[in-house]
Amino acid sequence: MIKDFEYFAPKTVEEALSLLSQYKEEAKIIAGGQSMLVVMRQGILAPEYLIDVKGISALDYINYDEREGLRIGALTIHRAIEKSPVIGNGFSVLAEMENNLATIQTRNWGTIGGNLCHGDPAGDPAPVFIALNAKLKLASKGGERTIDMEEFSKDYLEVALEPDEMLTEIQVPTPPPHTGTAYEKLMVMKGDMGIIGAAVSITLSPKNGVCQGARIVLSNAASIPLRAREAEKRLIGKVVKDDLLIEAGEVASAEADPPSDVHGSVEYRREMVKVFVKRAARKALEKAKAG
Numbered sequence: 392m393i394k395d396f397e398y399f400a401p402k403t404v405e406e407a408l409s410l411l412s413q414y415k416e417e418a419k420i421i422a423g424g425q426s427m428l429v430v431m432r433q434g435i436l437a438p439e440y441l442i443d444v445k446g447i448s449a450l451d452y453i454n455y456d457e458r459e460g461l462r463i464g465a466l467t468i469h470r471a472i473e474k475s476p477v478i479g480n481g482f483s484v485l486a487e488m489e490n491n492l493a494t495i496q497t498r499n500w501g502t503i504g505g506n507l508c509h510g511d512p513a514g515d516p517a518p519v520f521i522a523l524n525a526k527l528k529l530a531s532k533g534g535e536r537t538i539d540m541e542e543f544s545k546d547y548l549e550v551a552l553e554p555d556e557m558l559t560e561i562q563v564p565t566p567p568p569h570t571g572t573a574y575e576k577l578m579v580m581k582g583d584m585g586i587i588g589a590a591v592s593i594t595l596s597p598k599n600g601v602c603q604g605a606r607i608v609l610s611n612a613a614s615i616p617l618r619a620r621e622a623e624k625r626l627i628g629k630v631v632k633d634d635l636l637i638e639a640g641e642v643a644s645a646e647a648d649p650p651s652d653v654h655g656s657v658e659y660r661r662e663m664v665k666v667f668v669k670r671a672a673r674k675a676l677e678k679a680k681a682g
C-alpha cells in the first residue's frame with residue numbers, strides 16, 4: 392500500500408527546486424511515475440512530499456546544433472525521442488533503442504530523465520548515452536553542475552543526485568566523423584527489459600579505416616551500466632575484423648559481473664554478453680564505414 396504524502400505540482404523548474412531545497416530527503420520527484428509508483432507500491436520509497444514535475448513544459452524539448460550537439464530536456468517522453476526527426480539525423484541509435492523500450496503506452500508517458508534517475512542497471516538509455524559520451528545537467532537552488540553520464544550511476548537504483556537536485560538536461564556531443572553507434576539487447580518479447588544489452592560506439596580513421604575510438608557499455612551485466620574498457624582496448628588502433636569483434640565480446644564477458652535471476656544465470660548472461668557485444672559492434676562498424 393502507498394503511504395500518504397503531500398502532493399505538489401510545480402509548473403516551473405525554480406518552483407520545483409525551491410520545494411526540493413525545502414524538503415530535501417523527505418521529498419521525491421515524480422515525473423511519468425512508471426518506475427516511481429512501482430517502488431512506492433512496494434514500499435521501497437515512502438516520501439512525505441511528492442513533487443510532480445510532469446507539468447514543467449520548459450523541460451520538454453529536443454534541440455540540435457552542430458557546435459552544442461544534441462540537447463534533450465529531462466521531461467521529454469521516450470516516444471518523442473523515438474519519433475524525432477532531429478534524433479533520426481545522426482543519433483539514430485537513440486531512436487532504435489527507444490523503439491525496443493517498453494510498450495508504446497509506457498513510452499508515451501515515461502520520461503527520459505525518469506529513466507536515468509531511476510538508476511536501473513537494466514535500463515536501455517544509460518548505456519547508449521555513455522557510448523555517446525553524454526553529460527547530464529543537474530540543477531539545485533544553489534546553481535547547476537554537469538556530470539558525465541558515466542559517473543552518474545553509483546549502484547543498483549542509486550545515482551549521483553543530491554537530495555535537493557533534479558536532472559534538467561541530457562547533452563550529447565556531435566560524434567566525430569566516421570563514428571557509428573549501435574545498441575542490441577536480448578529480450579524475450581519486443582519491449583521487455585533487456586536480459587543483457589550492449590551499446591557500442593566505434594570511430595574509424597578516414598585515411599586507413601583503423602579504429603581510433605571505441606566505447607563498449609553493457610546493460611544488466613553489473614549493478615551499474617558497465618563500461619568494458621579492456622574490450623575497447625582490443626579494438627582501438629586496429630583494423631577491425633570479425634575475429635577482433637569476437638575477441639572484444641569475450642573480454643567484455645570476462646569484465647561483466649552479471650546478476651542471476653529467473654531470466655538467466657550468470658553463465659548464460661556471460662555467454663550472451665559475447666553474442667550481443669559482437670552484434671552491436673558489427674552494426675556500429677557498418678554505420679561508421681557508411682558515415
Ligand SMILES: Cc1cc2nc3c(=O)[nH]c(=O)nc-3n(C[C@H](O)[C@H](O)[C@H](O)COP(=O)(O)OP(=O)(O)OC[C@H]3O[C@@H](n4cnc5c(N)ncnc54)[C@H](O)[C@@H]3O)c2cc1C
Nearest residue numbers: 420422423424425426427493501502505506508514515558
Ligand atoms: C511496463 C514497463 C516496461 C518497461 N520497460 C523498459 C525497458 O524495456 N527499458 C527501460 O530502459 N525501461 C523500461 N521501463 C522503465 C521506464 O522506461 C521508466 O520507468 C520510465 O522511463 C521512467 O520515467 P518516468 O518519467 O515514469 O519516471 P518516474 O517513475 O516518475 O521516476 C523515476 C525515478 O526518477 C526520479 N526522477 C524522475 N525525473 C527526475 C528528474 N528530472 N530529476 C531527478 N529525479 C527524477 C524519481 O524521483 C524516481 O526516483 C519500463 C517500465 C514499465 C512500467
